[in-house]
Amino acid sequence: EVQLVESGGGLVQPGGSLRLSCAASGFTFSSYSMNWVRQASGKGLEWVSYISSSSSTIYYADSVKGRFTISRDNAKNSLYLQMNSLRAEDTAVYYCARRGDSVTQFDYWGQGTLVTVSS
Amino acid sequence: QTVVTQEPSFSVSPGGTVTLTCGLSSGSVSTSYSPSWYQQTPGQAPRTLIYSTNTRSSGVPDRFSGSILGNKAALTITGAQADDESDYYCVLYMGSGSWVFGGGTKLTVL
Numbered sequence: 001e002v003q004l005v006e007s008g009g010g011l012v013q014p015g016g017s018l019r020l021s022c023a024a025s026g027f028t029f030s031s032y033s034m035n036w037v038r039q040a041s042g043k044g045l046e047w048v049s050y051i052s053s054s055s056s057t058i059y060y061a062d063s064v065k066g067r068f069t070i071s072r073d074n075a076k077n078s079l080y081l082q083m084n085s086l087r088a089e090d091t092a093v094y095y096c097a098r099r100g101d102s103v104t105q106f107d108y109w110g111q112g113t114l115v116t117v118s119s
Numbered sequence: 120q121t122v123v124t125q126e127p128s129f130s131v132s133p134g135g136t137v138t139l140t141c142g143l144s145s146g147s148v149s150t151s152y153s154p155s156w157y158q159q160t161p162g163q164a165p166r167t168l169i170y171s172t173n174t175r176s177s178g179v180p181d182r183f184s185g186s187i188l189g190n191k192a193a194l195t196i197t198g199a200q201a202d203d204e205s206d207y208y209c210v211l212y213m214g215s216g217s218w219v220f221g222g223g224t225k226l227t228v229l
Contacts, residue, residue, distance in 0.1 A: 035218075045157070045165065045208050047218040059216030062120075095164055103212045104155040105170035112164060 002026040002108045004096050009113030016086050016117070022079040022096030022110055030054075030074035033099040035106060036081050038092035038115075048094070049081065064090075086117045121145060123211055125221035131199045131228055139224045140191040141209030147190035152211040154192035156185060159206045159223075168207075169194060196226075204228045 008020040022034070036048040049070040050059040058070055069082040079096050093112040100107030122144035131137035141154055148154060150172045157165035167176040169185035172192065182197045192211075196203055209221045 037220075044223040045159075045210070045220040047210070047220060050216060050218070057216070061217070100167070100170065102153055102155065102171040102174070104153045104210050104218065105167060105176075106155075106157075106165070106210075107167055107170075107176065109164035109166075 002098070004098065004108055004110035006094060006096055006110045006113035009094065009115045011116045011118065012086055013119050014087060014117055017082070017084045018086065018115060020081040020083065020094055020096075020113060020115070022081075024077045024079065024096075024098075027098075029072075029077040033057075034072065034079045035097045035099060036070060036079075037095045037097050037106065037109075038090075039095070039112075040089075040092040043092075046092075050099070051079070083115070086115075088117050091115060091117045121213060121219065123209065123219045123221040125207075125209060125224045127222065128225045128227065131196070131203075131226065133199060133201060133228055135199050136195065136197045137199060137226065138188070139194045139196075139207055139209075139226070140188065141193070141211070141221050142191040143211075148187065148192045148211065150187060152192070152213070154185070154187075155210050156183075156192075156194045157208045157210070159208065165208065199228050201228050 003025045005023045051070045067085045071080045095112045097106035098108040124142045155170040156168045159165040173185040208223045
């Protein structure tokens with residue numbers, strides 16, 4: 001069974017940093033591209049970042065470019081999101097999501113981890 | 120910046136048919152954007168319904184279908200059921216490593 005479990009969320013002050021992790025199991029992690037998608041409370045989904053299976057290709061949404069860094073460790077079946085210079089508008093539930101066969105297919109999602117940026 | 124547009128809300132009667140759409144603030148949606156559709160209930164992670172315009176995800180009932188209607192992507196639910204009451208999101212691949220979700224449609228079945 002495919003499982004994605006996020007961790008690392010919490011309360012952080014504006015300007016602070018946080019590192020999210022996503023532990024993957026039930027599939028060959030090193031064969032799949034991964035994404036981070038976030039959702040502010042009561043709001044819609046926002047794609048945040050993408051990383052290819054070998055980490056050779058990385059993309060970011062404009063809203064986080066230069067502040068967030070996506071990475072992965074295929075030996076540990078883990079995906080990461082290093083978030084620096086956090087702002088109030090980064091407050092959201094952060095989901096990791098596996099890319100499926102199609103470029104817009106996020107076929108498996110974790111349950112999310114809540115990041116709150118507040119003083 | 121291109122905005123992906125969806126109806127904020129929609130209502131359908133049980134057993135009825137509803138079509139939700141996904142458009143662009145500028146231009147037309149085509150299959151090249153590879154539109155996908157997600158269903159989300161409160162407190163849950165999204166679930167894939169349709170990808171690549173019209174391919175149903177595994178386990179999704181055939182009363183959910185995807186298409187291009189005019190200049191928009193469309194999700195049609197035929198024979199709506201009470202548990203279809205959810206938020207529905209489309210996502211488009213804009214190219215150059217950019218994915219954009221629509222604002223979502225809150226579907227009420229009553």
